[in-house]
Amino acid sequence: MSVAMGVKQRFNDIIKSEQDDRFYRGLELQNGMKVILISDPETDKSAASLDLHVGSLSDPDDLEGLAHFCEHMLFLGTKKYPTENSYVKFLSEHGGSCNAFTSAADTNYYFDVAPPYLFEALDRFAQFFIHPLFTESATEREVNAVHSEHSKNIPSDPWRSHRVSKVTSDPQHAYCKFGTGIG
Numbered sequence: 001m002s003v004a005m006g007v008k009q010r011f012n013d014i015i016k017s018e019q020d021d022r023f024y025r026g027l028e029l030q031n032g033m034k035v036i037l038i039s040d041p042e043t044d045k046s047a048a049s050l051d052l053h054v055g056s057l058s059d060p061d062d063l064e065g066l067a068h069f070c071e072h073m074l075f076l077g078t079k080k081y082p083t084e085n086s087y088v089k090f091l092s093e094h095g096g097s098c099n100a101f102t103s104a105a106d107t108n109y110y111f112d113v114a115p116p117y118l119f120e121a122l123d124r125f126a127q128f129f130i131h132p133l134f135t136e137s138a139t140e141r142e143v144n145a146v147h148s149e150h151s152k153n154i155p156s157d158p159w160r161s162h163r164v165s166k167v168t169s170d171p172q173h174a175y176c177k178f179g180t181g182i183g
Contacts, residue, residue, distance in 0.1 A: 007028075009027070011025065011028075014036070023038070045113065046112065048118075056103070057175070072146060073134050073138060073142055080123075080124075081124055094114050098111035
């Protein structure tokens with residue numbers, strides 16, 4: 001299927017600052033996904049980001065930390081690109097970088113790369129969401145990595161203050177859920 005066939009609606013009337021010289025287009029795809037495209041001929045990088053409306057507030061009560069764990073796992077191989085960390089390596093070899101973060105309501109993945117490699121980088125990126133592997137060996141390692149991130153936060157006063165606000169909130173509300181590691 002061509003890209004054009006997957007577009008349900010186009011939006012060219014994006015509101016932007018008068019000082020912003022970039023070109024914008026919004027799309028709604030047939031699958032309901034909303035996309036914003038930004039063209040900036042002056043930049044030396046191409047970039048993409050995907051924000052999923054699933055964060056730690058969506059974690060099941062018996063699997064707190066699941067959204068953050070899944071964030072980690074998507075970087076560790078897909079059916080099409082099964083070698084662990086091949087995505088990070090590809091970007092690094094082509095002038096790019098990547099990262100992700102999990103918040104209460106969202107998980108965001110993003111990358112940048114030298115412009116000639118954008119389409120291959122997008123293919124590798126898309127595979128995260130099409131067919132991630134979640135291998136047994138990576139699973140155990142990433143459970144430990146997420147737990148380690150959580151342990152690193154414990155001595156932080158801002159993190160502690162945030163935790164106090166969460167644990168003293170309404171226990172019937174999702175806000176009180178644990179969000180950064182293995183609870």
